[in-house]
Amino acid sequence: MPQIVAEFKKYAIEVNADSVAIFFMSHGFQNLLGMSDGVNINLYLDLVAFFSDEEFPDFIGKPKLFFTHACQSFSDSSSYELSLKEQGFLAKKYSSIFICFPQLAGNRAVRFGKEGTAFIHFICEVFGKYARTMDLNRLINQV
Numbered sequence: 001m002p003q004i005v006a007e008f009k010k011y012a013i014e015v016n017a018d019s020v021a022i023f024f025m026s027h028g029f030q031n032l033l034g035m036s037d038g039v040n041i042n043l044y045l046d047l048v049a050f051f052s053d054e055e056f057p058d059f060i061g062k063p064k065l066f067f068t069h070a071c072q073s074f075s076d077s078s079s080y081e082l083s084l085k086e087q088g089f090l091a092k093k094y095s096s097i098f099i100c101f102p103q104l105a106g107n108r109a110v111r112f113g114k115e116g117t118a119f120i121h122f123i124c125e126v127f128g129k130y131a132r133t134m135d136l137n138r139l140i141n142q143v
Contacts, residue, residue: 001041005050012059019063022047025120028070043068044089048099052092059096063136066099069117100140119143 012020024047027034031043041047043066049055051064102119112118126142134142 001035001046002050005047009050009056017062019065020051020059021065021067023067023069023120025069025117028068033068033070043099048094048097049089049092051097052094054092061095063096063098066097067120067123068100069102069119098136
């Protein structure tokens with residue numbers, strides 16, 4: 001995962017991107033996201049942390065958007081017992097980070113067969129229609 005993130009960040013710098021948006025669709029629970037190899041990663045510690053001001057200084061002040069479609073149900077099997085503060089996540093500075101889930105913590109994400117997820121569908125639809133005229137908060141409220 002770190003190599004993929006490093007390549008993504010390098011490309012964003014090379015093309016002088018104004019922002020980055022990451023869509024992560026998988027199974028998950030309690031901030032954990034399932035990878036194709038069966039390993040779970042922590043959204044904050046193993047992904048978002050790579051986009052802190054310290055780790056991504058070229059993008060300080062530029063939007064870094066994370067859209068995840070994964071269940072966030074509570075489970076006793078989590079290997080991430082320590083809080084984000086205890087694991088050092090909150091010691092870093094993060095500017096312009098936006099993280100969005102399709103549901104509240106403790107709940108499952110819903111997918112509709114061939115149509116996919118309503119969450120991703122409406123993000124694409126609303127952002128496609130109104131991204132030039134609405135700020136991010138208004139766009140998400142429309143979803």
